[in-house]
Amino acid sequence: MSSTTPEPRATEPKTAGPGSPESDDAQAPITSVFSGMQPSGELHIGNYLGALKTWVQLQERYPCIFCVVDLHALTQPFEPREMPGRIRDMVIGWLSAGLDPDRCTMFVQSTVAEHAELAWVLNTITPMGLLERMTQFKDKSKRQPENINVGLFDYPVLQAADIVVYRADGVPVGEDQVQHVEFTRDVVGKFNYRFGETFPMPRARLSQAPRVMGLDGERKMSKSLGNQIGLNDSPEEVWNKIAPAKTDIRRKRRTDPGVPEECNIFSYHRFFSSSEQQAWAAEGCRTAGIGCRECKRLVADNINAVLAPMRERRAAIERRPRLVDETLAAGTAKLRPLARETMELVRERLGLPTAERYQPSACRSRSTDPTASSPPSPSGGTGR
């Protein structure tokens, strides 16, 4: 095996694994897709590989709804004055990564009130035991022991409402979110059994890169941990982050062989490098035929090749300052009627009045129309 550095990839790699969008023809077809992301501000390659890359592919195949889940973000410590910027930066990141407002629907969760309304209904049929089993609650409780709020515990119920309020049946997720889709399926099953067939049964679609480690090699990539490569990073910033990153500890000197499978940089090769390049890095690492610097240079070049078109799109978006607001406004306008329609059906199933039932105008028309139904009086009479 030659240790000559192969050419960087000109385009991003295309892989298909079990559960990936490319392989899901073997599974039951889905008709619509819902997914969401907390407004963390600037996105990183972990967000891209774990979700966005799949979203960009899915928008070509299905009606897709992508949601900035700001209500979920309230369960963690946050600064209100930063929230608008976080939402905006996230949507700029989505558009830069290739989401197209003409091919999918993007909106902010809190602008469609039916999410919270349906979550309350689902709360009433969700056993505590189901929520107590959720591993994400346990993890987050450990991370923020000073703020273990009810919303954090109830998070999966709101997530279930997010999906079913649009009666979506496809949910692209990383491995760590599969339990949440299973939870949603449990809740949907309970609702449909108790009140009649109302919601389709959602299914998880595993993304291609379930877990991307941060530059520290110890924890999942996260902006809050400061171990990320941002989608907005310049080529120099990418290199300045990759160059000092940890490698396999066996390679103390250039002549020491290493074990690529135990090196975090090699995990990035798996995501960004061709199979030929991966073989070159693995062989060169095991035989000490290459140095870590060459190995890192190649992966940095490959990451930059993927980020380059995103930087161009970002520059174009910044020349259209109204684009983000217009995209989100169009999304809300399209989705509100769908969510209202679902809630009307849910109200009917539960025996609750429709949202319009006690509007003053509806009462006036009932008082002039003798055939309009009236609510029963407290004594059980006709209410006259």
Ligand code: SF4
């Ligand atoms: S040669 Fe590459 S894979 Fe091996 S330890 Fe160095 S950076 Fe990691």
